[in-house]
Amino acid sequence: MGGQGKNSTAFEEAKKIILDSAARLDGETVELMESLGRVLTRDVAAPWNLPRFATSAMDGFAVRAEDCNAGLTLPVIEFVPAGAWPTKTVEKGTAARIMTGAPVSEGADSVLPFEDATAEGETVRANGAVKPGQNVRRPGEDAQAGEVVLGAGRLIRAEEINLLATCGKTQVEVVRRPRVAILSTGDELVTLGETPVKAQIVNSNAYSLAAAVRALGAEPVMLGIARDTLESHREKISEGLKCDVLITSAGVSVGDKDFVRRVLEEMGVRIQFERVRVRPGKAMAFGKLGTKLVFGLPGNPVSSMLSFTEFAAPSLRKMMGVASPRDQMFEAELCHEVKKKSDLTFFLRVKLEMSEGRWLASNSGVQETGRVRTLVEADAVAVLPEGVEHFAIGARVPVHWLG
Numbered sequence: 573m574g575g576q577g578k579n580s581t582a583f584e585e586a587k588k589i590i591l592d593s594a595a596r597l598d599g600e601t602v603e604l605m606e607s608l609g610r611v612l613t614r615d616v617a618a619p620w621n622l623p624r625f626a627t628s629a630m631d632g633f634a635v636r637a638e639d640c641n642a643g644l645t646l647p648v649i650e651f652v653p654a655g656a657w658p659t660k661t662v663e664k665g666t667a668a669r670i671m672t673g674a675p676v677s678e679g680a681d682s683v684l685p686f687e688d689a690t691a692e693g694e695t696v697r698a699n700g701a702v703k704p705g706q707n708v709r710r711p712g713e714d715a716q717a718g719e720v721v722l723g724a725g726r727l728i729r730a731e732e733i734n735l736l737a738t739c740g741k742t743q744v745e746v747v748r749r750p751r752v753a754i755l756s757t758g759d760e761l762v763t764l765g766e767t768p769v770k771a772q773i774v775n776s777n778a779y780s781l782a783a784a785v786r787a788l789g790a791e792p793v794m795l796g797i798a799r800d801t802l803e804s805h806r807e808k809i810s811e812g813l814k815c816d817v818l819i820t821s822a823g824v825s826v827g828d829k830d831f832v833r834r835v836l837e838e839m840g841v842r843i844q845f846e847r848v849r850v851r852p853g854k855a856m857a858f859g860k861l862g863t864k865l866v867f868g869l870p871g872n873p874v875s876s877m878l879s880f881t882e883f884a885a886p887s888l889r890k891m892m893g894v895a896s897p898r899d900q901m902f903e904a905e906l907c908h909e910v911k912k913k914s915d916l917t918f919f920l921r922v923k924l925e926m927s928e929g930r931w932l933a934s935n936s937g938v939q940e941t942g943r944v945r946t947l948v949e950a951d952a953v954a955v956l957p958e959g960v961e962h963f964a965i966g967a968r969v970p971v972h973w974l975g
């Protein structure tokens with residue numbers, strides 16, 4: 573059976589149906605470090621001025637600019653290291669020795685760096701002009717107390733973690749992680765750690781899918797293997813439907829023992845489509861049960877991974893509150909000719925190389941669905957659209973990074 577056919581859904585349409593079905597999950601309060609890679613559900617305001625006090629940006633002397641510019645030699649009245657609080661006011665004609673990060677003494681308006689100063693005994697003189705305010709970080713110059721510094725919807729990276737810690741936030745409220753059940757189906761599968769014999773193969777999809785789920789910041793729930801019986805499928809699928817998302821692999825096409833779709837429907841899952849005009853991965857079902865999403869992915873490891881990347885990953889990002897959940901596409905030039913069927917979208921596994929400011933895409937290996945290594949060697953996927961059959965060398969095609 574071909575990827576084409578009256579009952580199949582176009583790539584973009586399938587993507588849209590899935591994304592429209594996904595909604596942001598609710599928030600939960602977590603320890604600061606647990607917020608990495610997640611999205612804020614509330615605005616965060618600075619609890620105090622940032623910085624809290626006038627701070628020296630250099631090692632040097634707290635001075636009054638006008639004294640320096642008058643050419644005065646200034647007695648040094650005290651030493652203020654970082655962490656100390658000045659005990660003396662810098663009166664007209666005096667200076668304090670000060671270190672980076674220390675509070676600037678009352679009365680001083682500028683910091684004269686060591687390299688611009690001549691220090692002799694307990695005195696100091698400026699070598700050149702001093703700009704009032706130089707090397708002083710004003711209180712609240714980064715943010716005023718009460719000002720929103722990170723808005724709801726913000727993705728937390730290491731940079732945001734710094735700002736949150738600066739604000740003393742031990743905990744923050746972020747979108748909770750979707751729990752994603754992962755279920756493999758098939759009598760040929762053995763669990764990792766068992767040695768496959770005769771016609772058995774290792775259940776590799778469970779691990780690659782769980783890894784992909786975890787890499788996105790969601791929480792995989794491993795359900796193991798459903799055997800090729802209705803009873804086994806019923807038991808495992810009902811377990812999986814307790815999670816936010818259920819991802820199955822294999823058993824979703826028209827084989828004699830493909831029970832996934834039947835059991836999903838029995839349990840009330842409304843199937844939105846079951847074939848997509850893509851290759852690899854045409855036999856893919858998508859369904860909904862209330863707000864829960866169900867992906868019936870193909871069994872072939874390359875197909876299941878690509879289907880996850882193209883279809884499931886954007887919806888998981890949306891559930892986690894990511895504002896632009898789709899893959900970031902950019903253009904690359906093909907290094908060789910590609911022919912494909914016109915009536916399907918083809919996912920070409922490619923290596924990318926930058927040359928004279930342009931990305932060049934070349935095959936990462938034989939584009940046969942059975943070739944896992946072609947996927948492993950790929951940096952990116954070129955999404956070759958429906959309606960086009962032939963791509964010449966140098967054709968510009970949309971690509972996105974893998975992993």
Ligand code: AMP
Pocket residue numbers: 756757758760761773774775776777778821822823824825827870871872873
């Ligand atoms: P199916 O969708 O059941 O026709 O399976 C398609 C292909 O994927 C067959 O070659 C299966 O052996 C293989 N396959 C199915 N499930 C898995 C799995 N969990 N891990 C690795 N390969 C699988």
Ligand code: MG
Pocket residue numbers: 757758759822823827829871
């Ligand atoms: Mg099977």
